[in-house]
Amino acid sequence: MALNEKRRPLILVVDIDNDIADALGTSMVVGYDNVKKAALEFGTKRPEDADVNAILAGLKLYKELSEKGLDPEIAVVGGHKVDSLAAQRNIKQAVARIVEKMNSPVEFYIVSDGEDEFVISQLLHEYGSIAGFYRVIVEQHLGIEGGYLLVLKYLKKAAEDPRYSKYLVGIPGIALLTISITALFNMAYLALELLLLLIGSAMIIVGFNLERPLEEWLHGVAQAIWERPHFHIVGLIVFILLFGTALYSGYQSYERYGLNTSLISEVSRVSIPLLSASIISYLLINRVFTKASRGDLNLYHEAAGIIVTLSVALAFYNMGVYLRQIGPNQEITLQAFLDSGFIQYIIIGTGIAALIELTRRVAVREKGTGEESISHSS
Numbered sequence: 001m002a003l004n005e006k007r008r009p010l011i012l013v014v015d016i017d018n019d020i021a022d023a024l025g026t027s028m029v030v031g032y033d034n035v036k037k038a039a040l041e042f043g044t045k046r047p048e049d050a051d052v053n054a055i056l057a058g059l060k061l062y063k064e065l066s067e068k069g070l071d072p073e074i075a076v077v078g079g080h081k082v083d084s085l086a087a088q089r090n091i092k093q094a095v096a097r098i099v100e101k102m103n104s105p106v107e108f109y110i111v112s113d114g115e116d117e118f119v120i121s122q123l124l125h126e127y128g129s130i131a132g133f134y135r136v137i138v139e140q141h142l143g144i145e146g147g148y149l150l151v152l153k154y155l156k157k158a159a160e161d162p163r164y165s166k167y168l169v170g171i172p173g174i175a176l177l178t179i180s181i182t183a184l185f186n187m188a189y190l191a192l193e194l195l196l197l198l199i200g201s202a203m204i205i206v207g208f209n210l211e212r213p214l215e216e217w218l219h220g221v222a223q224a225i226w227e228r229p230h231f232h233i234v235g236l237i238v239f240i241l242l243f244g245t246a247l248y249s250g251y252q253s254y255e256r257y258g259l260n261t262s263l264i265s266e267v268s269r270v271s272i273p274l275l276s277a278s279i280i281s282y283l284l285i286n287r288v289f290t291k292a293s294r295g296d297l298n299l300y301h302e303a304a305g306i307i308v309t310l311s312v313a314l315a316f317y318n319m320g321v322y323l324r325q326i327g328p329n330q331e332i333t334l335q336a337f338l339d340s341g342f343i344q345y346i347i348i349g350t351g352i353a354a355l356i357e358l359t360r361r362v363a364v365r366e367k368g369t370g371e372e373s374i375s376h377s378s
Contacts, residue, residue: 008106011073012108015051015076030075030098108127243278250270283305
């Protein structure tokens with residue numbers, strides 16, 4: 001395509017949460033007259049929705065570009081109410097159909113009522129250039145009572161929208177449940193620490209965009225429990241018991257010794273081996289036994305994980321025993337890591353795991369070569 005080839009403007013009003021489908025029964029409206037009719041119908045049904053203003057702003061931009069003789073086209077496209085990935089996919093597919101019908105190079109004018117819609121623009125580069133953004137901000141003049149009602153309205157909308165309800169309702173609900181459970185067992189003093197742990201975990205998940213991988217992992221765990229409950233339920237119970245015991249042991253050591261070498265000794269000698277035992281038990285019951293029951297003996301990953309975890313447990317256990325012998329007031333030097341065998345155990349464990357992974361790669365490569373030879377001979 002030539003760089004100086006004239007592009008036809010396409011005014012794209014983006015409705016990321018697909019409110020337009022709820023009101024009009026369709027997620028895509030193309031053409032000035034159709035969009036104008038849709039704006040009237042949508043505004044009649046949902047006059048308080050900011051998407052109405054976005055559509056009107058798109059119509060206004062259409063007139064401005066038409067007066068300049070640029071022959072624009074206008075379209076309203078909706079995404080998905082809950083799933084952001086599905087929303088992006090739906091909008092991209094709709095835009096592809098619109099551009100194909102226009103049968104000419106296009107440049108996009110993105111019109112939206114929020115910041116989420118600008119993410120969509122990154123998906124549209126393969127269909128045309130981005131000429132500009134037009135973000136619609138609705139001006140309001142509200143008194144105290146009106147502002148109060150507006151806040152209540154948005155709180156209600158956030159509570160009903162699954163994308164935001166988990167933050168507005170879910171996390172506060174877990175916080176209240178945590179306070180109630182600790183109060184029942186006369187351990188309300190733990191509530192603040194548990195709440196900080198909960199809030200910190202939520203911030204890490206959201207900050208590093210781990211929601212999707214976490215949801216997929218939980219879905220996989222739920223599906224595995226449904227398919228083979230006898231292995232996975234037992235594995236989870238053993239894991240939770242050992243994990244909880246390890247945390248409780250570490251907390252007791254902190255209460256008894258405070259922050260000193262004795263605490264490090266007890267955590268290394270008891271808590272970390274218990275944590276390692278919980279991981280090894282989970283791998284054995286949930287992965288090794290499950291695969292073996294299906295006749296799948298490809299256990300390289302599991303074996304490598306068990307070896308590394310076991311070597312770490314032994315390294316910390318020996319370090320804990322060594323620190324207990326030298327006393328609470330001694331400094332921890334590099335010599336302590338060597339004398340206790342900490343470094344040696346870590347190196348041996350990771351080395352064996354690396355050999356197992358290397359064996360797996362060789363086996364996979366030989367298997368692929370063998371299948372390729374069979375296909376050529378046949």
